[in-house]
Amino acid sequence: MTEIPENHCIVYDCAPVLLVGGGEISAKSLELLAVFPGKFVAADGGVAHILDANHQPEAVIGDFDSLTPDLLSALPSECLHRISEQDSTDFEKAISRIDAPLILAVGFTGGRLDHELAVLHGMLAFPERVCILIGAEDILFLAPPHIDLDLPAGTRFSVMPLALVIAESEGLRWPLGGHEYAPGFRIGTSNEVQPGEGEVAVSLDVDRPTMLVILPNEHLDRVTSSLLRVSSHGVRWPARAK
Template sequence: MKAVILCDGDIPQKRIIEREISGSDLFIAADGGAYHAQKLGLQPDVIIGDLDSYKVTGTETAEVIHDKDQETNDFEKALAHALNRSATEAVVFGATGKRLDHTLKNLSVLLQFDASFNSILLMDDYAVMKMIHSPFKESFEPGTILSLFPLSGKVEGITTKGLKYPLKNEDLENGVRDGSSNESIEKTVEIEFKKGDLLLLINH
């Protein structure tokens, strides 16, 4: 089961969001994301959050869930609801952009829920972001800009194939060395690593 979640950050063009909604089973607007949906003429199934941004009018056709918990943000609430509705995949828009602290928090939420879903994709105008697990293998058009980011601080023993700047049993660590702006040079990219939480950014 696939859920689409619309948060209150920067969102891509309507056609991209509509494409994902058309193949989904559940469309969730996370608090202020409901205003994005309204502006785009999209109808969510659920609006959820602490509702500090979205003001309920009483005319909503969507189910409105007011979750006052201040220990979780709206993205967490939306993912937890999707999980409770038996979603195994999630495509998320608006989780990045605007306030940097919100973006960083949402990347932390991505890591928190990664093990609970088969796939969580964060999409914006610049990239598709996802956690990857070793061994990883996927096809890309040669010339695709790929960035590897050690989300929890350090990823150890990384070996890659099909990238312009290969890694051979090497580490990436925040504040020491990162793997931004690499490039696929073959149709198939393979990545293995021994330990850590690795975020892949597939740049448009």
């Protein structure tokens, strides 16, 4: 086990990676843990969930304050990547060191509210990492500059700005209209896909990486496919200047 320098990438893949935190694991997350075909990465104590699902982590990244001696002894030293600085969370330490077209993140919701808010901060801090946060009922991701989704008519579709952003949409019951959105000013929760029958083509355009999209988690496969297209076409956000 060695100390990892700042901004040193640890995990590389051309396929999606599953990032596992130490929080509550929903039924949807358990299902994903059981069948996920790619690499597993643990944010600190999230490695316990990976081992419980009979998988081995590609890497364990964090400050290791949640790792028991038993867990440490069960893991090969080459997969342990300790980052001791305390200016970032374990989620940030992990997500910033994964280079993949898409990161699926489980075990980061359903517990302490301050932890959940810190995860949203981490997504905002590293917009170049395309990530879907998976909870018990919903999935959440940072909107890329443009995304197209085919969704069943009437599907709940919420957007929540983390900072000032201009957003336009097609296919929603209440179009976003090119207006400015910001916390304490205007949000877009509890919208929905246009009512009717069958599927509706929905598109979303935003001018900066500060808008969250929240959908029922039954649409994970659709969102995964759409975000992989975003990554493959090179229209993801650039890294923020640090």
